[in-house]
Amino acid sequence: MASTTVEKQPKYMNADELSNFFIDVLEGNLSITLDEIISENDLERQKVLYGLHTLHEELNFEKERRLKLHEDIKAAFLNISSVVLLNKDWEIEEANGNFLNFTNRPLDSIEGFSLNDLLEIGDKTTENWNALKISIENNSSWQGILGFKKSKTKVGWLDVKAIVLASGKYHQEQIWLIGKDITDEIELEQELKETNQNLRDSLDQKEFLLRELHHRVKNNLQMIASVFVLQLQTEKDEKLADHLQTIQTKIFSISKLHDILVEQASLNNVDLLGYLKAIAENLQISTGFKGEIYLEGDYFEISTQSAPHFGIILNELITNSTKHAWTSNSTENEIRVGIYKEPDNLVFHYADNGKGFNKNEVTRGLGRKLLDMLILGQFKAVELQCGENEHSNCLCFKIDLANIN
Template sequence: MTPEPEKATVEIERLRRRVAELEAARLEQLQAVARTEDLLEHSETRFRNVFDYSNDAILLLDPDLDEILDVNGRGCRLFGYTSRELQALPMSTLFPGDMARLQAFALAVVEQGYGWIDEVGCQTRTGDAFAAEISASEVPLTPERTCILVLLRDITEHKAAEAEIRASLQEKEVLLREIHHRVKNNLQIVTSLFDLQSSRSDDDDVKAMLRECRNRVRSMSVIHESLYRAHDLNRIDFRRYVTQLTEELLRSFGAANRVALQIDMDDVVLDVDQAIPCGLIVNELLSNALKYAYPGDGQGRVIVAVDVGEELKLSVSDDGVGLPADLDVTQSPSLGLRLVHSLVGQLQGRIDVRRSPGTVFEVSFPLRVVSD
């Protein structure tokens, strides 16, 4: 074979191989494109199913143009339109009473990227109104255009359940107030019986005992009276309670003109379980001070103070003659002091006594947080 034909044969073979390589590369590219298209189709189908089968209504909105770009099946059923009908409607058709609020909300979503409204008014095709909560986020459509993806949930049943719960709670609150009112009235009858019995006795010791019993019952009656009048049935304004209680004790002992009373505490809120034993403790300690600290017609000052830190510290102090040196307050035969120790135990607290000058009883216990 001459050199020229041989050279041509080699070139033809090289070109044939090159064409085969290009065909293989093209086939591989086509297969890659087909795989990519399959993946995109699968992804689009998957996310379309998520969109269409969501339990919440999903709307794609363009607030600048007042357009509904897309809506899922739940949104169509909720508003009573077809998807095509909704896409032909302005947004104001669905939210006739809240458009100004929604437009401000849309601006906030565009600025922050997301947002939430707890309740917005909506209207169906038939004119029926319902309440919905909205969660939204900004979604880019093109480099130059963004829209808002809105998840809308009908909260009509939720609001109805809330209203039912509120009505039930209100009914229970009315009943509880009535119970406190009746307990207060019954306790007042008991105090009146003590007063009546005391007026018929000529024995000073019996009168003193009846007065002590009356004051103890009255201290509990004041709590129920406060609860009956309170806005919150679990929150006792302890300063107000102590002020009323101590003023009544001063009148009961006829000591208002010779013993000055000082209430030294900020506004303190206690629950019922702590307020009642605290009130009884104040009743017993103040009664002891009024009976024993100022013999005869002695004058002085009694201070009831509360300091709130990690614990609540309640103190009752007087500048009177002080406790007898041989008195062990932990083993006292006095019913009042035994009652105080029992109440301190109920509060899981402790009691300290300082004897000079005068007498200071200080009760400390963990303060239970009262929710608003």
Template sequence: MSSMKKHLFNNKNIPVKFSIFYLITGVIGIISIDRFFNIYFTYGQTNNNSFFNFLFLFLFFSVLILFIILNHMQKVISKIDKSYKDLKEKDKERLMPYEFALNNSVDGIYWFTIDAKIVYINDAACKMLGYEKEELLGKYLEVMDINFNRQTAIEIMHKIKNTENWILETSQRKKNGEIFPVEVSGHGFTYGNQDYICAFGRDISQRQEINKKFKDMNIELQKSLDEKEILLKEIHHRVKNNMEIISSLLAMQLRRAKDDEVKYILKQSKSRINTMALVHEFLYLGENLAYINLQDYIKRLVQDIKELYISQNTKLKVDLHIDKLIFSTNRCIQIGMVIHELCVNALKYAFKEDRENLLCIHMKKIGDKIHVKIRDNGEGLKDINCLYKSESIGMQLIHSIVEDQLDAIIEFRNNNGLECNIIFSKDEEE
């Protein structure tokens, strides 16, 4: 019975079935009334009870049919309403996490139609702008963004739609009229055959304040740094000047000295002071107050030594090959002093006026080591070991700097003249 009822009132065919059922009932009713009137007019009279019985039955069946139709429609409507409520509840449960995420986002989230009408706005955006949702839904972009009018708002929507990863810094206006900076990013999407724009807005007032503070701090730090650089340059300049004064005093003493040995000692002292003063000159004239390009320093140093020690009659060729190396002030002074002493020794003992003289100075970076080679083309030494035991100020200074300060290895040997090889670490100790 249940299956027959279910089949009889199948929702898909019920309009057709009710129409046919009502049509059959109507035809039967019309035939019955027609028979009744034929009898009435044929016999001229009829039984009153029969007439009322017929009307009563017709009314009863009509009401019954109407009740069945309305009752079924009510059940169908109730079922549809229940299904709609269940679906709505399921959708609500399914969308609840997304709605929570949207409303609790730090960024304001807006959905616009392609003509810049607001169709969705989250709680964060409302809080940021000071509006209720109902006050903004259906309004246009220019209500909250002072940089757009009706035409430019539509243009920017099309630009967002056609631009990947669109982003803009703009200004928005709160309900109370306050203007604040906003960073907005947007993306276009299509839903239900209609184009929409989803935009994310973030209040960057705090970021701009922090950036301004950092900018002001950087200006102050740069100002302080510039002042310190000027001060350091001035210090290096004064140190250089003081050393030049000492060098000038030694030069005066040199001119008055009569003993050749005293003259040589004064000349060496003057040359050593110039070697150190040259470092401060490079620091004063250079852009970096902590490090010096060793190529330029050694080239200038050798030139100064030549001018001080070599006479115009002595022919000297300098073979200078130095890798590009950057060292601190102390390291440059250490290397400069060692090269100075070795070059002066070569100029004093190896070179002569009546021949071609050659001085080779090579510095190469090999791995984490610096290899220094200084060679002359003199006659060399018969007893190389004497250089390791010499009590001269120059050799003692060389060994002191090489062993104690550079922590290096030094080796002397004869190689078509005297050759000195020094190896030390590229990295400087703190």
């Protein structure tokens, strides 16, 4: 440390002289060597000078420590990520190599520019830029994403942390932006959004076409069913008319599924109980059944592949009951259908309160063969005992859920 000769002070300094002496020490304009203090003959003056020397050295040490700390922090930040140093007017004073590489600009081309000149024009960047300025004005840190113009057509993105520091070099406020390049992540996210949107558009188009297909199939089946109805109105052969009606109700069972699929959101599954209720209501009208049909049970969604099979099963059972279960003067006729879901099985229960029959004495006609084909063959169901005696009008079976959907 360079030394200067201190002009000898009188033994007793007045207030003004002492004040000026302290100011010189505090501002760093006075340097006093220990040799000068030791050579001082005046003991009182020596004590004062020694105290001032100690204070001066401590102040210098603290300023050097702060400056070194600032420079160390600055050096550390300049070697990581992208760093920009701004003055309080948001003008660029310094930037590290990472930021210059990120923006594809040399320092002399952006030094003194407002940071806003480098930002891309966009709603998100504008919103975050305004939030950043408000935070800094309130002396608070801020973190968010900013877009920077890398060229006329290309934009880069930084995840920025903004802080306010006092510069030890310039004794003024500085704003530091420390950013991580997330351009690849942002571009990938944008590509995924575009891809997902294209997939949604494609799916919507396919769903529309599939609904249109269900609608047309329903219309075609209903047209065929209407032809059968017209034929029934003129057919005099009762046996043939009976066959035509049976076919017509089966066609309706299938067309009703397409009708439901057109109306509901899902095109893959259908509420089984709701579907069977619609079939039962149609059969009650088409067969002229004067009794009641009750359907109850658990909500169960079934695939569109399996639903028509249940529709045909119910169609066959109700048609058979309306033909054979009661005499012409029977009253309080009832049909009860239940769908019950178990952890691993679906239980189907059907019964009427008709006169009953002996299963062992009934010829296995086309209807029974059709039921066996669907229940035992298609669903691999296990038939359950549900009546109190062999003449009970009841059919009960359970199906492993794995064999349904």
